Amino acid sequence: MIQGLSWLLLFQLAGELLVLLLDWPVPGPVAGMALLFLALLWRGGPGRRLAQASSQLLLHLSLLFVPAGAGVVLYGALLARDWWPLSVALVASTLLAMAVAALLLRALLRRSRRDPEQR
Template identity: 50%
Template sequence: MIRTFSILLIFQCLGEGLVYLTGLPVPGPVIGMLLLFVFLLMRKTEAAKLVPGVQTLLGHLSLLFIPAGVGIMVHGKMVMEEWLPLTLALIISTAVSIVVTALCVKWLQK
């Protein structure tokens, strides 16, 4: 578990470092996930070693939603004042995600 968590943190830090050094307009954790993906493609045996720890972490994934929920409760007044832009952003981003996912699945099925 500690090994898995360490590897995930190492790749996140590498991503953050690359963003800092290059000024890419992409979040560091996204770059870190891409680096981890490439690493796991190159060393397939490592993926099997990470599975037990990753499954344990995924079992506690719901804990990551607590800060967002607290933020909404703390800033409830602002959320109520800005409900229209928030609703539009949620609807548009959901639609874009569905379309992009469908196009990716269609492309991968070929």
């Protein structure tokens, strides 16, 4: 379990360093997650320890929403002042994410029907 968490933290650190060195406008953990994804593709999937650590984190995922809730309480006045642009951005990004997911699912289903022997 400790080794799996260590790998996750190392990839997060690598993402932070990459973003810092290349001056990218993305959060470091997102870059680290992309690096982890590439490593998992190259390796063929997660190892037992990484899968165990990830499963334990997912069991306690609701705890990660506590800081977001605290931020809503802390910045309540700002949210009340700028509710309209925030609402538009939230709805637009949700619709865009749903559309991208639908298009990706359709492409993957089409591909799986075309190449059944590659499964």
